[in-house]
Amino acid sequence: MKISGHWFEPENSTRQEAYIELAGKAYSLVIDEQVQRSGSTQDISVSDRLGKMPRRLTWDDDAVFETTANEDVDVWLSEYGETSGFSLAIHRMESSWRWAAASIVIVAFVAFASFKWGIPAASEAIAERLPHSINKTVSRQALVTMDRLIFQESELDEQKQAEVQAQFDQLLAELPIESAEYELHFRDMFGMPNAMALPGGDIVVTDAFVNMVEHPQELDSVLLHEIGHVEHHHGMTQVIQASAVSIIVTLAFGDMSAIGEVAVGVPIFLMQNSYSRLHESEADSYAFENMLSQGKDPKYFASIITRLTMTDFDLDNPTDPDPDRGQPYFSSHPNSADRARRALQASQRAESP
Numbered sequence: 001m002k003i004s005g006h007w008f009e010p011e012n013s014t015r016q017e018a019y020i021e022l023a024g025k026a027y028s029l030v031i032d033e034q035v036q037r038s039g040s041t042q043d044i045s046v047s048d049r050l051g052k053m054p055r056r057l058t059w060d061d062d063a064v065f066e067t068t069a070n071e072d073v074d075v076w077l078s079e080y081g082e083t084s085g086f087s088l089a090i091h092r093m094e095s096s097w098r099w100a101a102a103s104i105v106i107v108a109f110v111a112f113a114s115f116k117w118g119i120p121a122a123s124e125a126i127a128e129r130l131p132h133s134i135n136k137t138v139s140r141q142a143l144v145t146m147d148r149l150i151f152q153e154s155e156l157d158e159q160k161q162a163e164v165q166a167q168f169d170q171l172l173a174e175l176p177i178e179s180a181e182y183e184l185h186f187r188d189m190f191g192m193p194n195a196m197a198l199p200g201g202d203i204v205v206t207d208a209f210v211n212m213v214e215h216p217q218e219l220d221s222v223l224l225h226e227i228g229h230v231e232h233h234h235g236m237t238q239v240i241q242a243s244a245v246s247i248i249v250t251l252a253f254g255d256m257s258a259i260g261e262v263a264v265g266v267p268i269f270l271m272q273n274s275y276s277r278l279h280e281s282e283a284d285s286y287a288f289e290n291m292l293s294q295g296k297d298p299k300y301f302a303s304i305i306t307r308l309t310m311t312d313f314d315l316d317n318p319t320d321p322d323p324d325r326g327q328p329y330f331s332s333h334p335n336s337a338d339r340a341r342r343a344l345q346a347s348q349r350a351e352s353p
């Protein structure tokens with residue numbers, strides 16, 4: 001059986017056309033009619049199927065083969081999967097006791113909390129209790145996926161990066177949080193301005209965003225907003241909320257694979273969904289409060305978000321499925337207009353104590 005797709009060498013994001021030839025327990029990976037690697041399918045992990053997203057076959061050295069031939073992969077797995085030892089990525093995850101223990105705790109908690117408080121509150125409670133190591137793992141996976149799909153290397157010069165980094169470090173130093181968990185990443189995103197936070201404290205700023213900043217406090221306000229998302233565990237809350245139903249349903253069958261799906265689906269989820277209005281306003285409040293307590297002015301959040309929205313881009317939302325493109329700013333972005341207004345109100349509170 002032959003499955004075509006793309007091959008990525010370890011630690012190299014160059015895509016090469018390739019196909020994989022499968023015969024029983026043997027595979028060979030072919031590029032330009034040359035066998036690039038071959039061996040036993042036991043050395044390969046296959047990601048779960050997630051809609052139309054490409055499936056990833058990964059090797060221990062982080063080499064990846066990506067294919068959109070989901071049907072073929074399913075056929076192959078169902079015919080030979082069990083006998084070939086072709087393992088699903090989630091099985092590898094399950095074999096780690098940390099994941100297994102966390103899974104049991106999460107499942108028990110989801111079941112209990114969903115009945116007690118309802119799914120949104122339960123998701124939040126679970127997200128708050130997740131160990132940092134899980135957030136970090138999820139965060140890093142998401143960043144790798146995003147690097148492959150939507151990010152390019154930053155072209156900001158070293159001096160500019162150092163400046164922004166220094167400002168970020170200074171900001172963290174003044175916050176009552178575990179600053180070691182945070183890391184700033186510079187990327188380009190097809191020239192679009194954006195900033196986003198991943199659950200483990202990885203904060204990404206794009207070149208266009210950095211270049212758009214006109215006042216240091218504008219940068220502070222957005223970085224604080226992103227830190228607010230991390231401190232409030234918004235990313236994982238939404239992921240868990242979106243998967244809670246499937247987890248509970250799966251519980252009935254005693255099958256842990258739903259947990260695996262959550263882990264595999266996180267990067268995609270984070271890319272495709274923007275935060276809810278409630279989460280945005282919580283992150284905004286976090287930014288305003290901390291700006292005020294550091295003697296800064298939240299009006300700078302209003303100015304940067306207004307400028308950002310005029311470029312047709314909402315913060316944290318890389319895919320920007322904005323249906324109202326091209327309409328006047330305030331009618332097409334009532335949410336951003338509201339947020340700018342709240343920032344100005346916070347600013348006035350500061351001036352008249």
Ligand SMILES: [Zn+2]
Pocket residue numbers: 225229275279280283315316
């Ligand atoms: Zn946000």
